[in-house]
Amino acid sequence: MSQAVSQAPNQTRHFPGGEEIIRCTGVNKWYGEFHVLKNVNLTVQKGERIVVCGPSGSGKSTMIRCLNRLEEHQKGTIVIDGIELTNNLKNIELVRREVGMVFQHFNLFPHLTVLENCTLAPIWVRKKPKAEAEEMAMNYLKRVRIAEQAHKYPGQLSGGQQQRVAIARSLCMNPKIMLFDEPTSALDPEMVKEVLDVMIGLAEDGMTMLCVTHEMGFAKSVADRVIFMDRGEIVEQDTPEEFFSNPKSERTRLFLSQIL
Ligand code: ADP
Numbered sequence: 386m387s388q389a390v391s392q393a394p395n396q397t398r399h400f401p402g403g404e405e406i407i408r409c410t411g412v413n414k415w416y417g418e419f420h421v422l423k424n425v426n427l428t429v430q431k432g433e434r435i436v437v438c439g440p441s442g443s444g445k446s447t448m449i450r451c452l453n454r455l456e457e458h459q460k461g462t463i464v465i466d467g468i469e470l471t472n473n474l475k476n477i478e479l480v481r482r483e484v485g486m487v488f489q490h491f492n493l494f495p496h497l498t499v500l501e502n503c504t505l506a507p508i509w510v511r512k513k514p515k516a517e518a519e520e521m522a523m524n525y526l527k528r529v530r531i532a533e534q535a536h537k538y539p540g541q542l543s544g545g546q547q548q549r550v551a552i553a554r555s556l557c558m559n560p561k562i563m564l565f566d567e568p569t570s571a572l573d574p575e576m577v578k579e580v581l582d583v584m585i586g587l588a589e590d591g592m593t594m595l596c597v598t599h600e601m602g603f604a605k606s607v608a609d610r611v612i613f614m615d616r617g618e619i620v621e622q623d624t625p626e627e628f629f630s631n632p633k634s635e636r637t638r639l640f641l642s643q644i645l
Pocket residue numbers: 416419421439440441442443444445446447448
């Protein structure tokens with residue numbers, strides 16, 4: 386939480402008339418009887434960096450998983466880059482092409498090398514020639530500073546290294562949006578910074594990002610907007626400056642007093 390972030394890429398950025406890439410309108414979801422998302426409204430512009438925070442169980446993972454249909458919502462609409470997420474499998478496939486996701490527990494294939502983890506989907510899903518897929522993968526592995534480990538297996542790497550591979554693997558699919566679900570929560574403290582630095586690099590390159598994280602240093606220096614969720618609702622969303630210095634709701638103040 387107190388992790389130092391090496392750079393502060395920007396002050397408040399504005400997106401006047403920017404191009405909208407995500408729009409959630411009145412989204413509701415239930416797990417059986419349990420109302421997990423309550424009337425979620427959210428729009429994100431291309432290139433925006435959003436940090437999502439809130440207490441455990443507040444629906445953060447469920448919300449971002451709905452954005453690539455790892456979970457389905459029951460009411461309201463979700464439109465990603467002009468494509469509405471419904472039961473239409475073609476649309477789901479189109480959206481998944483555009484949205485990369487990085488999880489808390491990396492989810493690498495243990496029996497494949499780092500390079501094979503990165504080339505599997507480009508070769509089998511995108512039908513890229515192997516040499517081309519490998520060249521692209523090596524470029525992304527360089528970018529996350531792990532190219533020298535390309536022929537190792539995930540189990541031979543540290544948690545921080547595995548998470549950087551997971552980011553490179555996502556980038557190999559050329560996503561327009563990256564979703565991160567607590568990407569540093571499972572890491573030993575000394576490895577948090579190497580992963581955050583990769584995420585900062587992505588932000589600087591203009592990637593649209595939604596990050597569920599408790600790294601408030603990252604939120605302060607990288608986010609354009611911080612979204613606070615509690616009990617399935619978006620309670621507050623604001624610039625980091627406002628969010629941290631002048632929280633509007635009692636629930637936000639309570640949350641901040643517990644984590645800062
Ligand atoms: P967060 O990521 O903010 O911790 P989640 O989105 O994971 O919250 O979960 C929100 C709530 O929904 C929690 O109460 C959790 O127990 C519940 N939940 C999550 N996934 C499921 C599921 N597959 N079935 C039933 N309940 C679930």
